[in-house]
Amino acid sequence: MLNAYNILETIRMIQDECLDIRTITMGISLLDCIDTDIDKACEKVYAKIVKKAGNLVKVGQQIETEYGIPIVNKRISVTPIAMLAAACPDGDPVKFAKALQRAADTCGVNFIGGYSALVHKGFSAGDMALIRSIPEALDVTQNICSSVNIGSTKSGINMDAVKLMGQIVKEAAVRTADRDCIGPAKLVVFCNAVEDNPFMAGAFHGVGEPDCEIHVGVSGPGVVRAALTKYPEATIDEIADVIKKTAFKITRMGQLVGSRASELLGVPFGIVDLSLAPTPAVGDSVAHILEEMGLEMCGTHGTTACLAMLNDAVKKGGVMASSTVGGLSGAFIPVSEDAGMIDAAVAGVLSVEKLEAMTAVCSVGLDMIVVPGDITPETISAIIADEAAIGMVNSKTTAVRLIPAVGKKEGDTLEFGGLLGSGPVMPIREKSPAKFINRGGRIPAPMQSLKN
Amino acid sequence: MRAVVTVIGKDTVGILHKVSGICAGYNVNVIEVTQSVLQDMFAMIMLVDISAINADFSKLVEKMDFLGKELGLSIHTMHEDIFNSMHTV
Numbered sequence: 289m290l291n292a293y294n295i296l297e298t299i300r301m302i303q304d305e306c307l308d309i310r311t312i313t314m315g316i317s318l319l320d321c322i323d324t325d326i327d328k329a330c331e332k333v334y335a336k337i338v339k340k341a342g343n344l345v346k347v348g349q350q351i352e353t354e355y356g357i358p359i360v361n362k363r364i365s366v367t368p369i370a371m372l373a374a375a376c377p378d379g380d381p382v383k384f385a386k387a388l389q390r391a392a393d394t395c396g397v398n399f400i401g402g403y404s405a406l407v408h409k410g411f412s413a414g415d416m417a418l419i420r421s422i423p424e425a426l427d428v429t430q431n432i433c434s435s436v437n438i439g440s441t442k443s444g445i446n447m448d449a450v451k452l453m454g455q456i457v458k459e460a461a462v463r464t465a466d467r468d469c470i471g472p473a474k475l476v477v478f479c480n481a482v483e484d485n486p487f488m489a490g491a492f493h494g495v496g497e498p499d500c501e502i503h504v505g506v507s508g509p510g511v512v513r514a515a516l517t518k519y520p521e522a523t524i525d526e527i528a529d530v531i532k533k534t535a536f537k538i539t540r541m542g543q544l545v546g547s548r549a550s551e552l553l554g555v556p557f558g559i560v561d562l563s564l565a566p567t568p569a570v571g572d573s574v575a576h577i578l579e580e581m582g583l584e585m586c587g588t589h590g591t592t593a594c595l596a597m598l599n600d601a602v603k604k605g606g607v608m609a610s611s612t613v614g615g616l617s618g619a620f621i622p623v624s625e626d627a628g629m630i631d632a633a634v635a636g637v638l639s640v641e642k643l644e645a646m647t648a649v650c651s652v653g654l655d656m657i658v659v660p661g662d663i664t665p666e667t668i669s670a671i672i673a674d675e676a677a678i679g680m681v682n683s684k685t686t687a688v689r690l691i692p693a694v695g696k697k698e699g700d701t702l703e704f705g706g707l708l709g710s711g712p713v714m715p716i717r718e719k720s721p722a723k724f725i726n727r728g729g730r731i732p733a734p735m736q737s738l739k740n
Numbered sequence: 741m742r743a744v745v746t747v748i749g750k751d752t753v754g755i756l757h758k759v760s761g762i763c764a765g766y767n768v769n770v771i772e773v774t775q776s777v778l779q780d781m782f783a784m785i786m787l788v789d790i791s792a793i794n795a796d797f798s799k800l801v802e803k804m805d806f807l808g809k810e811l812g813l814s815i816h817t818m819h820e821d822i823f824n825s826m827h828t829v
Contacts, residue, residue: 294827298827353798354818
């Protein structure tokens, strides 16, 4: 509706409250690039990505101008590379990472996600080689993201993969210790990974998806918070309603941008992911929304309840606004990317244990958490197992993106810069879970999986 | 096809003249003009018809942006769809 109030509200949301389209992500299937000759496969991968996404950045800029909405990132997600590696077992999978990097450079996107493997039930051809190559791949490339799905509600948790991933995360950190351990910042370990997530580092193009599609990731924690400041005395259900309505407007913007991008690129519209994704910038924090709801500091008692309400209200508002909602859609809690979270962690109010509880009620997992550099691979694996158990039992996606700060301990800080922010090293329990992790095997699928 | 040109900031003599001058140059017809003062923000909102625009829409946006910087105001030029989509069920 074109009235002055609405127009000014929209402009204020964009200008003052950090409303933006966080990403437009093109999902591209590389199944037709499979080749038993790895060099040929890499050429096909490069050629297909450049053909499909050559215009992505330009179209993004055109839409930004047309609607006056910032589109912060233009990204690409691809078929889990393990599937291509499977056909050329004698080749080094890192070649695929380098081909993806060349494609990212040509297209001008800031990340390509999909250097991934899906091993929730077990390992098949290509998976082991791909996973073992992850630390090197993330060391020699800058703009490639990787993910491994180690469990699901339907299949249980692959504890052999969990044990391996603890080692891989640690190795990725050690290899990039001279660059603030940036390696593991580009690696996500999932349970119940989704096939159409447009956000990094966990984006990949699932095999059930079409050949090519465009997804939109909206954001706007600042907008939600600003809306709440007008209701200091309202009851919880009243502010749930405010959040819902705000989420509606934010999502509608995503829907509009997605439809327009789909039109201009000649590619089907995938999903709108209506996640509230924070950035380190002032006024763009999810933690501050929780504090606006009435907590003195994020991480204190009451945080889980507030986040549960926020996550749910965001989804309810967003679902009405879009033809297809997908991805993760909820509230993100990446510690290093959220100014309020960083403050709460530094103050010792926000702990890993609290974050773990929060992951049970929001849309992601333990994200961008910096841990002491001497953390053992077994402890990393156990943290992954804990997160996966929460996801498996509650039929939701959970994930772990942990950064072992090599050479640093509790009280130090890692600086990634840009959207990845900076993180204080958070304390971890020292008692060892090694015997549990070294058993390997599988945590069987829970009763919830037997829905048929 | 319509767009909305919003001028926000301090009211000055000649804004309407300059903005509609740019529109005329691009063959953009002004349909409606309103002025609002909302929470200390002075805003002049123009609904314009861009269906017969004689250049790329982005050029109009750039020109308006530039005028805004010249006059010390912020001028937003946006396709109407964004407002229609966000504020209607």
